[in-house]
Amino acid sequence: MSGLRLFNTLAKEKEPFTPLSINHVGIYACGPTVYDRIHVGNARPLVLFDILVKLLRYHYKDVTYVRNITDVDDKINKRAMELGMSINSLCETTINDFHDDCVALNVSSPDVEPRATEHISEMIEIIETLLAREHAYETSGHVLFSVLTMPEYGKLSGRSMHEMIAGARVDIAPYKKDPADFVLWKPSTPEQPGWDSPFGRGRPGWHIECSAMAKKYLGEEFDIHAGGLDLIFPHHENEIAQSCCAHNTQYMARYWIHNGYVTVNGEKMSKSAGNFTTVSDALTKHRGEAIRYALMAAHYRAPLDYSDVQVSESKLALDRLYRVAGDASPSLPPSEFIEILDDDLNTPKALAFLHQKVKDFNKGEKQVAGEIKACTELLGLLKYSSKEWFQSEAYKNELSSLEIEQQIEERRIARINKDFLKADDIRQKLASSGIELFDNSDGTSWRRK
RNA sequence: GGCCCGGUGGCAGAGUGGUUAUGCAGCGGUUUGCAAAACCGUGGACAUCGGUUCAAUUCCGGUCCGGGCCUCCA
Numbered sequence: 001m002s003g004l005r006l007f008n009t010l011a012k013e014k015e016p017f018t019p020l021s022i023n024h025v026g027i028y029a030c031g032p033t034v035y036d037r038i039h040v041g042n043a044r045p046l047v048l049f050d051i052l053v054k055l056l057r058y059h060y061k062d063v064t065y066v067r068n069i070t071d072v073d074d075k076i077n078k079r080a081m082e083l084g085m086s087i088n089s090l091c092e093t094t095i096n097d098f099h100d101d102c103v104a105l106n107v108s109s110p111d112v113e114p115r116a117t118e119h120i121s122e123m124i125e126i127i128e129t130l131l132a133r134e135h136a137y138e139t140s141g142h143v144l145f146s147v148l149t150m151p152e153y154g155k156l157s158g159r160s161m162h163e164m165i166a167g168a169r170v171d172i173a174p175y176k177k178d179p180a181d182f183v184l185w186k187p188s189t190p191e192q193p194g195w196d197s198p199f200g201r202g203r204p205g206w207h208i209e210c211s212a213m214a215k216k217y218l219g220e221e222f223d224i225h226a227g228g229l230d231l232i233f234p235h236h237e238n239e240i241a242q243s244c245c246a247h248n249t250q251y252m253a254r255y256w257i258h259n260g261y262v263t264v265n266g267e268k269m270s271k272s273a274g275n276f277t278t279v280s281d282a283l284t285k286h287r288g289e290a291i292r293y294a295l296m297a298a299h300y301r302a303p304l305d306y307s308d309v310q311v312s313e314s315k316l317a318l319d320r321l322y323r324v325a326g327d328a329s330p331s332l333p334p335s336e337f338i339e340i341l342d343d344d345l346n347t348p349k350a351l352a353f354l355h356q357k358v359k360d361f362n363k364g365e366k367q368v369a370g371e372i373k374a375c376t377e378l379l380g381l382l383k384y385s386s387k388e389w390f391q392s393e394a395y396k397n398e399l400s401s402l403e404i405e406q407q408i409e410e411r412r413i414a415r416i417n418k419d420f421l422k423a424d425d426i427r428q429k430l431a432s433s434g435i436e437l438f439d440n441s442d443g444t445s446w447r448r449k
Numbered sequence: 450g451g452c453c454c455g456g457u458g459g460c461a462g463a464g465u466g467g468u469u470a471u472g473c474a475g476c477g478g479u480u481u482g483c484a485a486a487a488c489c490g491u492g493g494a495c496a497u498c499g500g501u502u503c504a505a506u507u508c509c510g511g512u513c514c515g516g517g518c519c520u521c522c523a
Contacts, residue, residue: 029523030523031523032523033521033522038523039523041522041523042522042523043523044523045523046523073521074521075521075522157452157453157518157519158452158453159451159452159453159518159519160451160452206521227523228522228523229454229517229518229523230517230518230521230522230523231522231523232518233518233519234519234520235522258523259523260454260517261516261517261523262523263516266515266516267516267517268516268517268522269523270521270522270523271521271522272521272522294461297461297462297472298461298462298463299462299463301454302454302455302462303454303455303516303517305461307461309460309461309473310460310461312473313460313461313472313473313474314461314472314473316472316473317471317472317473320472323486323487346463346464348462348463348470348471349463349464349470349471351462351463351471351472352462352463352464352470352471352472353470353471354471355470355471355472356470356471359488362486362487362488363487363488415482418482420482420483423482423483424482424483424484427483427484431484436484436485437484437485438484438485438486439481439482439483439484439485440485440486
């Protein structure tokens with residue numbers, strides 16, 4: 001049991017979380033389409049659901065976290081063509097980059113990371129079931145899902161069939177029985193990637209992979225399905241339609257969790273808008289952990305405006321935590337902290353709580369250092385020792401630790417001789433190289449700014 | 450055109466029907482050879498107009514502004 005409450009997009013309100021089985025929680029998150037490096041907006045759900053999974057593991061013995069990789073998609077085909085690469089090597093390269101970015105952001109690996117291309121037969125199986133149950137039809141080499149066969153269609157996104165038809169801004173493919181019908185399988189030309197199937201050589205539509213992989217690893221009905229706000233429609237709506245109609249279930253997932261957008265100057269960060277910063281670019285200016293902190297500094301359903309200032313301030317806030325708890329050994333997170341996260345994953349409030357604890361520490365309550373450390377483990381922060389955090393050579397062309405320590409020794413001697421002019425000169429020179437010195441009772445320590 | 454979300458102090462960003470959020474920045478002080486850290490104190494806020502209420506930033510409605518989805522998108 002836990003006091004976890006989550007905002008469920010299906011219910012459009014916060015609900016107490018109760019898993020389908022007592023000790024096991026299954027959670028599925030939509031992962032990247034591997035045609036290009038991920039940007040900061042893509043990183044937000046990775047970080048947030050990483051925290052959600054850590055919280056779930058705190059409460060429940062057995063958690064299965066599935067995060068897929070989409071490695072068949074027309075964007076991939078197009079990009080591979082542009083780059084003159086094989087589709088395969090584009091995917092492999094991008095997946096490696098993706099994993100590097102995850103490590104930099106301290107995002108743990110999911111329990112299963114299935115790839116779409118390795119689950120084609122499972123997809124075909126679902127499509128055949130949908131055809132047999134007359135929820136789908138074949139036309140012009142395509143297999144389409146028939147939306148009219150599912151009365152509940154539109155429940156997740158809160159829109160009616162009528163609205164969608166009225167609001168349609170897109171040319172409707174002439175072979176569709178209904179404008180809202182969507183592709184389960186489409187034919188491939190000889191150059192395009194394709195698989196033999198009962199419906200001819202072709203490739204899957206966008207949504208079917210998640211239905212197939214979620215079923216394989218989590219079952220026909222499972223606990224949580226997560227993703228970005230922009231996946232609610234059509235992606236998640238269509239997953240629900242396929243899965244529920246194929247499996248004859250009321251639910252695909254019981255709880256649907258969606259994170260808000262990362263924005264830039266108030267507007268959604270996106271590839272198509274061109275206003276994005278890739279994670280690897282951000283890492284040339286900022287520590288991964290500072291980016292991670294910035295991504296949890298706003299509530300997960302609210303928009304988060306990304307800027308260098310925001311990340312720099314996150315770094316300062318992290319410094320404060322590191323000073324107190326960087327080298328502490330973790331005790332247990334206080335129940336108050338758990339309650340804050342249990343309330344729909346209120347990470348900003350959780351961070352405020354930790355800063356309050358830092359104050360308590362500084363006023364003499366030294367035992368809270370271990371509590372803070374335990375809390376930061378749940379958030380995936382304070383991964384390093386204080387020394388690593390403050391002294392790591394993050395950027396090139398910096399003074400080596402040895403050089404810095406030689407300077408500090410020179411300054412120590414100058415100070416003993418009361419040659420403060422020289423001492424200040426050394427401080428100044430180091431400061432201009434981004435090295436700060438701190439004189440304590442037991443000597444001088446330093447850090448990189 | 451349809452549907453949805455939001456507007457909090459200099460900035461970021463929680464929260465609440467009547468009480469200090471928190472971080473960064475500012476101001477005054479303590480401490481320090483200098484500097485930093487730390488501590489003490491301090492200024493500054495709830496878009497706007499109505500309504501409900503003993504009391505509203507917090508609930509309800511209008512207005513203005515911003516953003517999003519309806520098409521690939523985390």
